Amino acid sequence: MKMNGDETQTIVGRAVALKIHKYRLSAQGLGAHATKSFQKRLVFIGSHPDCDFAIDDASISRHHARIEIDETGYRLVDNGSKNGTFIGNLRVNDVYIETPTTFRCGAVEINFEVQDDAIDVAISGATHFGNMLGQSVAMREIFGLLERIAPTDVTVLVEGESGCGKELVAAAIREHSPRAGKPFVIFDCSAVSADLIESELFGHVKGSFTGAVSDRKGAFLQANGGTIFLDEIGELSLDLQPKLLRVLENRMVRPVGSERTYPVDVRVVAATNRVLSKEVENGTFREDLYYRLAVIKVDLPPLRQRPEDLPMLVEHFLQEASTKFHRAAPTITFSTMQKLRNYGWPGNVRELRNFIERAFLLSNDDRIETKFLNAKSLEQKVSDDSQPTFEGDVFVQHVIENQLPYKDAKQEAIDWFEKTYWTHLLEVTGGNISKAARLAGIHRKSAEYIVRKLDLKCASKTGISGDD
Structure with a gap:
């Protein structure tokens, strides 16, 4: 970020020629055998027929993962799949890979190997x-x-x-x-x-x-x-x-x-x-x-394939709405931004623009929260079972871009951790508050208070389950 008075500008750098090598993907699994070569910057792997590398296997999500080439190298990115992407026994979300590498999507092993042919892409x-x-x-x-x-x-x-x-x-x-x-x-x-x-x-x-x-x-x-x-x-x-x-x-x-x-x-x-x-x-x-x-x-890639562009687009549309409605642009919390990143955006940038404008009009204070957005839409995910993830570098970027004071940034991080932690804990305990409290190492009454404060659902109709 470059800041000069009130002007903020994102600077990426000089133009580069990205060298795209041809590479081969080979899949081996129960009934899943496929080999295909690519020489493109972005390749999608999944069970959907429209994927570049389509694999007909029940353990593979529709749009399971993707391989991207950028200035650093080859990125293997999981698209929020149900059964995960693994290198060895390690589940990965976003990682740079060497050649050759074997990774696993669901139950299917995929070999990645770069070949000699290369083209330059500006x-x-x-x-x-x-x-x-x-x-x-x-x-x-x-x-x-x-x-x-x-x-x-x-x-x-x-x-x-x-x-x-x-x-x-x-x-x-x-x-x-x-x-x-x-x-x-x-x-x-x-x-x-x-x-x-x-x-x-x-x-x-x-x-x-x-x-x-x-x-x-x-x-x-x-x-x-x-x-x-x-x-x-x-x-x-x-x-x-x-x-x-x-x-x-x-x-x-x-x-x-x-x-x-x-x-x-x-x-x-x-x-x-x-x-x-x-x-x-x-x-x-x-x-x-x-x-x-x-x-x-x-x-043109759909918005769900370029979530790193969301902060820039959101900021632009907020400033647009500010000019249009003659109001100061509100800030957007890290939690809300992460939910926007994880939403699939079937209407793409047009939907995002309308989404932000509606949220701008419905907000009554200086921040846009998810309660002002279309909750039903936010329940939809980019892929089959994707969940919001806490990424430290993304959070820091959010803090810097919105110029949050230390106190506010710290509180956002705590809020995000609390909700993520207790959501997961209630999932693994089947909503049993007593078990969740024991795993957390706190008193049951404290656990009840936290769960009610976060508006999380438990197993019982009253919202709190204490049965062992």
Whole structure:
């Protein structure tokens, strides 16, 4: 953190070239045998078919673990799996591994071995590009790519879940290109009825169909000289796809009902929440159009895959809300931040933004607590059985970023420890307060007081179980 008066700025460092070696994963288990090589920065391991390294085994969680490559090396990260990730007999959550290494996901042993082939991937030193924010390697890899391609006219396809910020990518590309200041037209392929979409895209002449009372320019001609963003391109019907392909190849547009074609000079950025390569395999998207759009492909990671970006995003959205509602931005406790880290964010950054704004409006003091947030949503987890974890370095970062006094920081740490300790103790004792008190080495009455104070549930209907 760099502090200058009231200004606080996170500095990551200079841009680097990250060397990505090819590596091989080999799985051995009861009925689970798989070997696959990768040369990418992030690989997901799990039983879900969408995982990069999919393993069909009952002991493997859907999104069990991941391997990330960053400036330090190869990280093995457990995604809150039910049966854990182990190296030898040691259960690990987040650890750097050497090559070769054997680790275990559930009951399945996986061998990790780096091979010789390597490529260089540019990692930006910046923590933002346009209005996109992120200090994670995943986002800085995207920033590094966008910094290189934005000044060109290359066609870009952005893939990512809803709410990840695909429109922000298009806007940032335009902002950092020679077409900045020129028209920027956003066309949502899913928001226009099938019988009107051709007219909306390419325009029409008067009388070409019922309701065409005058000539009208379509989205492509409106964007002439600038950038067109084709959102939800995966929703485009098969019969219209060849017409779009011709425009992309010839840079000529024929309005509906017209005998003339018009030259068009646009940069095209398309986006989808689908995996278009799979749509091509399924026959619902033309292969030639896919390759015309995906000259450069940007894969936006969902928010749950980059939890290290949450503090920066939360701070940004709190400041946004402060400006919008003319109130001082409240602080956010470490406990609340950890719960936000462990939530899966199915709506991604868009959901986080709405979440923070709602919490900002509902808070009555200078801190946002979980009681002001959507409790039902917070019960959902990133993976099958993930639980909030206390990470010392993360807590210290939280203290520094929020400039907490020593007394407040100490109290937060104590509060967090108490709740975590007693939650675990009640789990292992089946909610029996007498057993929990004996294990804790304190009087039963003291244990009852702590449990009531923390609002924890015990085995009995009254909330306290004393039976042995």
